[in-house]
Amino acid sequence: MPPTIRRAVIPAAGLGSRLLPLTKATPKEMLPVGDKPVIEHTVRELVASGITDITIVVSGGKSLIQDHFRPNPVLVDQLRADGKTAYADAVEEVAELARQGHITYLDQHGPYGNGTPVLNAARHLGDEPMLVLWPDDVFVAEVPRAQQLIRAYEATNCPVLALMPMDPGDSRRYGVPVVKEDLGDGLLRIVGLVEKPEPADAPSAYAAIGGYVITPGIIEELREQTGRWHEHRDGEVYLTDAINAYASGRAVYGQVISGRWYDTGNPADYLVAQMAFALAHPEYGPVLRRLARELGDGEHSASGTETVPA
Ligand code: G1P
Numbered sequence: 001m002p003p004t005i006r007r008a009v010i011p012a013a014g015l016g017s018r019l020l021p022l023t024k025a026t027p028k029e030m031l032p033v034g035d036k037p038v039i040e041h042t043v044r045e046l047v048a049s050g051i052t053d054i055t056i057v058v059s060g061g062k063s064l065i066q067d068h069f070r071p072n073p074v075l076v077d078q079l080r081a082d083g084k085t086a087y088a089d090a091v092e093e094v095a096e097l098a099r100q101g102h103i104t105y106l107d108q109h110g111p112y113g114n115g116t117p118v119l120n121a122a123r124h125l126g127d128e129p130m131l132v133l134w135p136d137d138v139f140v141a142e143v144p145r146a147q148q149l150i151r152a153y154e155a156t157n158c159p160v161l162a163l164m165p166m167d168p169g170d171s172r173r174y175g176v177p178v179v180k181e182d183l184g185d186g187l188l189r190i191v192g193l194v195e196k197p198e199p200a201d202a203p204s205a206y207a208a209i210g211g212y213v214i215t216p217g218i219i220e221e222l223r224e225q226t227g228r229w230h231e232h233r234d235g236e237v238y239l240t241d242a243i244n245a246y247a248s249g250r251a252v253y254g255q256v257i258s259g260r261w262y263d264t265g266n267p268a269d270y271l272v273a274q275m276a277f278a279l280a281h282p283e284y285g286p287v288l289r290r291l292a293r294e295l296g297d298g299e300h301s302a303s304g305t306e307t308v309p310a
Contacts, residue, residue, distance in 0.1 A: 007055075007125050008051045010132075027062045029173050033270075038070070052102075054101040116134055122222075127216040139259045152255040156251070162210070168199045168205065172197065179254070192243075192248070262276060
């Protein structure tokens with residue numbers, strides 16, 4: 001059997017501080033983008049990519065995620081009895097998606113940092129290659145981003161990082177890969193990641209976005225890092241440190257993802273994502289586009305009242 005990936009982890013224990021106060025009571029993963037919460041876009045992407053074992057790593061205050069994916073036969077029966085078939089079907093479809101992805105939930109335990117949920121999941125899933133997708137990114141792509149990563153893994157049998165071309169000024173927000181070789185079709189051999197460099201120090205024009213194929217070798221490095229977490233910068237365990245430790249001597253690849261990428265983890269980009277999905281909606285899009293044109297002309301303010309010209 002050629003190597004492939006059936007398991008995926010979505011770390012969803014973060015506080016979503018950049019979106020406060022929106023995320024005070026609502027997990028950032030449950031904020032809507034288009035007509036679905038952010039995390040449902042990710043789960044759909046994973047299921048469409050053949051993933052059959054999804055672990056969502058949560059913390060306190062995230063029960064809405066579970067509620068969203070849990071079957072609710074009482075609600076469905078009520079909707080059907082009321083003749084509201086389309087709503088009943090929509091509710092059942094989400095539960096069916098969760099069933100296909102065999103979603104399980106884990107509580108995050110351990111030191112702060114984005115390496116911890118990955119290690120928690122590895123303890124649960126066993127040391128097998130797995131996809132790790134941050135819950136902030138939403139992709140619109142002909143071939144799902146997860147599928148593009150899986151293909152790169154199948155071709156290389158090595159860890160793979162999802163990359164996107166980046167504006168140089170954005171390097172302070174991302175891990176930036178050191179590229180050794182361009183193998184074509186967006187596949188790059190990389191030798192490490194520089195975390196959030198100044199633009200002048202950025203080793204390439206790509207950003208590592210929240211998507212990784214993590215192999216047992218990287219998990220081993222994470223274990224090593226976690227054992228010494230108190231020696232680390234900020235006392236946190238970072239996936240990047242484990243990837244860099246692994247990459248010194250062993251092959252790691254980057255896959256430049258083809259598709260449109262929306263970051264939903266900060267207010268400005270979240271609004272962009274919401275607007276893009278709203279405008280593209282087959283049913284509501286045309287009305288919203290008309291409204292956007294009107295608002296763009298300054299005829300109305302966002303509150304719906306007339307703007308008084310100065
Ligand atoms: C993390 C990673 C960084 C990556 C980013 C993508 O940073 O450490 O390499 O570019 O996610 O969202 P964070 O945003 O958690 O600080």
